Amino acid sequence: MMETPKELVTAAMLVIGDEILSGRTKDKNIGFVADHLTAIGIQLKEVRIVPDEEDKIVAGLNALRASYNYVFTSGGIGPTHDDITADAVAKAFGVGIDIDPLAVAVMRPHYESRGVEFTPGRMRMARIPSGAALVENSVSKAPGFMLENVIVMAGVPNIMQAMVLAVTPVLRTGAKMVSRTVTVRRPESEIAELFAGVQKEFPDVPMGSYPFSDEGGFGANLVLRGVDAGRVEAAEGMLLRRLKEQGMV
Amino acid sequence: MMETPKELVTAAMLVIGDEILSGRTKDKNIGFVADHLTAIGIQLKEVRIVPDEEDKIVAGLNALRASYNYVFTSGGIGPTHDDITADAVAKAFGVGIDIDPLAVAVMRPHYESRGVEFTPGRMRMARIPSGAALVENSVSKAPGFMLENVIVMAGVPNIMQAMVLAVTPVLRTGAKMVSRTVTVRRPESEIAELFAGVQKEFPDVPMGSYPFSDEGGFGANLVLRGVDAGRVEAAEGMLLRRLKEQGMV
Known part of the structure; x- marks a missing residue:
């Protein structure tokens, strides 16, 4: 008896960051995501790298999320003013964004145990678009998030890798190449x-x-x-x- | 007296190849192009990686060439059937494509001197869209080309690097970051x-x-x-x- 062939599940990746486009930082995330998705049965079909500019992030995200089953973003969710990805995602979806009590609850004990302050910069990392689910960051706690079919991750490679692995159990996978x-x-x-x-x-x-x-x-x-x-x-x-x-x- | 500020010159890169998206090959070309363009005064503003599929290449190329001063492509100009970039570029521009006598003239002595045959596969690499200028390949001779603002290069890193350097003298450059x-x-x-x-x-x-x-x-x-x-x-x-x-x- 023939097995029912599994359908294809597709993904795109949106890498966000001026530093990749200027050459200052060499991307290490695309290769990891490509290998991992191939291994679990998701076909990576397109990657875009865009600068830290809201209109570019919104346009890239809206094009990709309409075309593929999943979109993985990396970069721009840190504590500084150039980290605008969460706001851009909220704008792309037309939803609000605010401090998320669950994110704060995850982050606070981490800072308290290390005796460091919950600065406004750190609080900025707890701003999550409405309706998103948190994605665990086992390295430094400030979470990523998943909103519909978009998974938003940090750009620092070891944190991004932890987030990819954390979100994997909830992803629908398909036929493996x-x-x-x-x-x-x-x-x-x-x-x-x-x-x-x-x-x-x-x-x-x-x-x-x-x-x-x-x-x-x-x-x-x-x-x-x-x-x-x-x-x-x-x-x-x-x-x-x-x-x-x-x-x- | 104030110097007239130089205008910005922008570019995008289109990386073509299933092997990058499957993770089999890790891209080494984006970082080189980013570094080089930054150094000569061209701002790399966007990168896309697409599979070896004609419609994806055509769509990506047409979006990028309309938005930036230059588009650099890498990959898909070799001798095998999966090398479809030259045809896709011709299609994107709506021009014909045929064996280019100048490309043949550049390639023939290279093969003759090494005593190897000018196979149909090698002849395939001499197919150049109408109106394009050749870009020298100092490594293995089969040329890249430039059509309007699009520069089409090989994917093999040392050949791509040679082509970037070969085309640099004809590029308009702007303000340096x-x-x-x-x-x-x-x-x-x-x-x-x-x-x-x-x-x-x-x-x-x-x-x-x-x-x-x-x-x-x-x-x-x-x-x-x-x-x-x-x-x-x-x-x-x-x-x-x-x-x-x-x-x-």
């Missing part, structure tokens, strides 16, 4: 025709060629991906047979 | 109010706070940016005075 890689030690231009021929026979198995060069010369990793493991394996089998016929593997 | 960084060894939440006060006095000097933690505890890099060096320095002076008054530096 299976991938197989065939490594050929030829320049990719010499296997291009053969590879295109296999792609034509398996239009439902997207195939990509990723060239590399090392001490051994040129090569290409031929990657076959799909949600149906049987089809991916069949495509891999045909690719390997044809490469062998040409003496290429 | 000057930046000053003040490092404070306090949690950013404790300097947030003071910092916001300085921002209010210098609304033309965007200021950002970037927290860090190391063996010495918590800290924040306070970054002041602007195209007017005098204003950035004046803002830095006020910030330093106020931090000193509070015994924070």
Whole structure:
């Protein structure tokens, strides 16, 4: 009996921060989110990086949340005046934003235990749009949040990673992409025709060629991906047979 | 006499490739482009990462080329069937695409000297949209191209870098962002109010706070940016005075 194929669940990521666009900070969050979503069965389909400007954040968020099942944002929820993401999210959804008593309750003991003051900057991090659920920050307590299909996370990599893991149990996941890689030690231009021929026979198995060069010369990793493991394996089998016929593997 | 202030020149980047979105490949091109454009006086204002799907590439490209002075694309101009960027660019501009004799002339001697065949895959890399100018590839010869304000580059990092440098002399550049960084060894939440006060006095000097933690505890890099060096320095002076008054530096 055939299993009912699981549907695809898609996501986009919105990275918020002038420092990424100026080159001052090199993003480490996109790769983590890409790996994690792939592993749990959510397809990351688009990423946008925008500056700390309200209109850019609102426009990016509204475009992405209408097009994908989930949107993950990183950056701009800290204590300083340039942290405008929470306000921009509230504006994008047309909802209010205010100090959230639950956020305060989570943060206060953390500061008290360390003998530090609940400054206005820290209080700013407890401002949460109406209707959002908090996302736990196991590192430094000031929470992220989830509003409808939008998950708002910090930009500091270890905090963002903790938030991704914290929100994972409530995410709907779908079919997982299976991938197989065939490594050929030829320049990719010499296997291009053969590879295109296999792609034509398996239009439902997207195939990509990723060239590399090392001490051994040129090569290409031929990657076959799909949600149906049987089809991916069949495509891999045909690719390997044809490469062998040409003496290429 | 006042110098005429140089205008701002803006850019966006469109990264094309399933492998970035699946996490298989970690992007190294965004950071390079961000650093380089900042250094030459072009403001990178937005980045999008899209899959190897024609409609996504066309939509992203048309949105970005209408909004910024330049758009830099990376990825999807290799020899295999999944390399569809050149066709997507032609479609976005509504122009034809065909084998370009100049591209062939650049590529042929490279292959001949190495005794390799000009395969159909390699010929595919000579397909250039009508009206585009070639961008030199000093690494492996198959060129990028520039069509109006769009610069189309390879995804392999060392080739992309060579293409960015090759196209730089023909780019119009504008005012350069000057930046000053003040490092404070306090949690950013404790300097947030003071910092916001300085921002209010210098609304033309965007200021950002970037927290860090190391063996010495918590800290924040306070970054002041602007195209007017005098204003950035004046803002830095006020910030330093106020931090000193509070015994924070």
